[in-house]
Amino acid sequence: MIGAGGTIGKMMTAALHGHDVITVGRNTGALTFDISEDTAVENLFKQVSPIDAIICTAGDSMTTHLSEINKASFMVGIQQKLWPQIHLVLSGIKHLNDNGSITLISGKMGELPAKGSSGKAFVNGAINSFVMAAAQEMPRGIRLNVISPSKASDINEADLIAAYKRCLTTPVNGEIIRVGYHQQ
Numbered sequence: 001m002i003g004a005g006g007t008i009g010k011m012m013t014a015a016l017h018g019h020d021v022i023t024v025g026r027n028t029g030a031l032t033f034d035i036s037e038d039t040a041v042e043n044l045f046k047q048v049s050p051i052d053a054i055i056c057t058a059g060d061s062m063t064t065h066l067s068e069i070n071k072a073s074f075m076v077g078i079q080q081k082l083w084p085q086i087h088l089v090l091s092g093i094k095h096l097n098d099n100g101s102i103t104l105i106s107g108k109m110g111e112l113p114a115k116g117s118s119g120k121a122f123v124n125g126a127i128n129s130f131v132m133a134a135a136q137e138m139p140r141g142i143r144l145n146v147i148s149p150s151k152a153s154d155i156n157e158a159d160l161i162a163a164y165k166r167c168l169t170t171p172v173n174g175e176i177i178r179v180g181y182h183q184q
């Protein structure tokens with residue numbers, strides 16, 4: 001569980017009792033790895049495999065008004081949220097048990113963007129598209145899904161937990177699972 005110490009991660013880590021959870025973060029968690037570094041991802045999986053599931057609730061992107069956004073702002077999302085999660089999939093499938101599960105994270109701004117969210121929206125949209133496409137080619141019964149949460153204050157914790165449990169324990173594959181979209 002990468003990002004277990006964050007806002008979203010904390011909301012559902014406690015719900016994973018009954019599972020043997022390995023918490024991972026940049027500076028927090030049982031193991032510390034920076035998943036924006038390719039070698040760190042490879043080393044992480046070498047250390048923990050074989051595993052049944054990968055959950056990622058980590059990844060930064062920039063909120064900046066369009067008039068001020070620049071290449072560096074866009075690159076934050078690509079380098080800290082998009083590529084690390086794609087890499088988790090590409091590397092993770094080599095280490096997951098048969099019928100394993102991968103659950104990435106995107107966000108509501110990918111589908112229902114607010115002003116100032118283009119630096120977030122494009123990353124979330126790309127993660128969603130990647131999941132829908134790549135899920136069709138997962139080997140050995142491995143499933144790939146993405147949780148797309150609304151902002152934390154709009155999320156009902158029970159709904160978030162149910163979404164993650166659905167990814168972990170049901171045959172769902174290639175789905176964008178939306179959480180908290182209807183709260184105001």
Ligand SMILES: NC(=O)c1ccc[n+]([C@@H]2O[C@H](COP(=O)([O-])OP(=O)(O)OC[C@H]3O[C@@H](n4cnc5c(N)ncnc54)[C@H](OP(=O)(O)O)[C@@H]3O)[C@@H](O)[C@H]2O)c1
Nearest residue numbers: 003005006007008025026027028034035058059107151152
């Ligand atoms: N919170 C929201 O309202 C919300 C809404 C929609 C979508 N999201 C998305 O959900 C994800 C998590 O959000 P959050 O609010 O829970 O974030 P957060 O509170 O900042 O927590 C992020 C967690 O991920 C870890 N992390 C971040 N970058 C990492 C890296 N490169 N390598 C390893 N671990 C890393 C952090 O570890 P350390 O603490 O050790 O650095 C921390 O445990 C983000 O992608 C965000 O865009 C959040």
